[in-house]
Amino acid sequence: MKLTTFIQNGTQRIGLVEDAQVIDLQAVDASVPGSIRAVLEAGIDLAALAAKARSAQVERLPLASLELATLIPEPGKIVCLGLNYFDHAKEGGREKPDYPWFFFRGKSSMMAHGKPGIVPKVSDRFDYEAELAVVIGRKVPRHVSQAQALQYVFGYTCFNDMSVRDYQKRTPQWTIGKNFDATGALGPVLVSADELPEGATSLRIQSRLNGTVMQDANTSDMIWSVAETIALLSDCMTLEPGDVIAMGTPAGVGQARTPPVWMKAGDVIEIEIERIGLLVNPIEAEVA
Template structure:
């Protein structure tokens, strides 16, 4: 099952992807809340609702005609990992961290597929990061085992963790450089976990700037995979339906190149993950 979130009269709506078309799940199945986080928190059987919607005469709208929104417009938590690929840690001059470098993003940083990433006025060091993201589907018990952890993932998608590097390095914490408005590309579709390898292992991930491959790796190259990451987080906090975890980026980021490569207005960055899809964000200058 593939889901997306789109805007209708300015409001986010949860859509079921049927080939090149989208069905409004709430319209087709009124028991389904109109947004993904609410549907997950309500414990709605989305698989059953999707099956019924596909069998119905519910209207289909071309996906290409829709203005998309971030897949989860207002997640409860957005937890990101830094330095989570061996080669990316090495290109940054670091060895494997002893513990994941976690940081948080805020919802106002998110942008949808097709929406512009915003190159800020206050910096010219605007970088790209192709990443796998996941959405939690059920409340995760504290101290969950690695074996059970993937069972709590509802689905996977693409993320571009656009980073303002000079601000990121102004403090020991990375948060300020990772939370500029319009810097978190998120989408375009969420592929449910049952359609992918368990814990999203073995998937090719690629980042392209203006069509040129800048990052190319496999999710098996992660230092901490999905299962271990969820297990470690559950030792600390409660993961709830609709929370998002962004799993880090491989080598090839702009700041590690000689000379550095920074995104600017007029650029276009794509994140493609095998069996999930391609996230595209043009880059615009801050007004």
């Protein structure tokens, strides 16, 4: 099952994606909330709803024609991992960390597929990061085991952890450089876990800047797997439906290149993960 979030007549709605066509789930069942997070919190049986939608006599909308909204509107938590690929840690001059480098993003930093990533007025060191994102489907009990962790995952999507590098390096905790407005792109679709390998392993992940491949790796290269990451987080906090975990980026980021490559107005950045989707965002300069 693939889901997306889109805007129709000024209203946010959830769509079931089938062969580049979208079925409006609110047109199938008017009681369904217009937020994936709200649907997961309510415990709605999305598999049953999807089956009903496929047989419903409702209009199919071309995905390419829709204005997409942020895939997970206002997630309760957006937990990100740094240095979670061996090659990326190495290109940054670091060995494998003993524990994941966790940081948080705020909801105001998040944006949709197709929306512009904004180069801030205060910096020109605007970088890209291709990442796998995990969406939690059910409340995760504290101290969950790795063996049980994946049963709480609803699905996976693409994430671009666009980073303002000079601000990121102003503090040992990367948060400020990771939370500029319109820098965290998510989507365009959420793929349910049952359609992918366990833990979303063995999937090719790429970033392309203006058509040039910048990062090209495999999710099997992650230091901490999805299951291990959820288990570690559950030692500290309660993960809830609609929470997002961004699993870190492989080597090839702009700051590690000689000379560095920074995104600028007029660029187009693409993040593609095998069997999940293609996330595309133009880059614009801050105006206000």
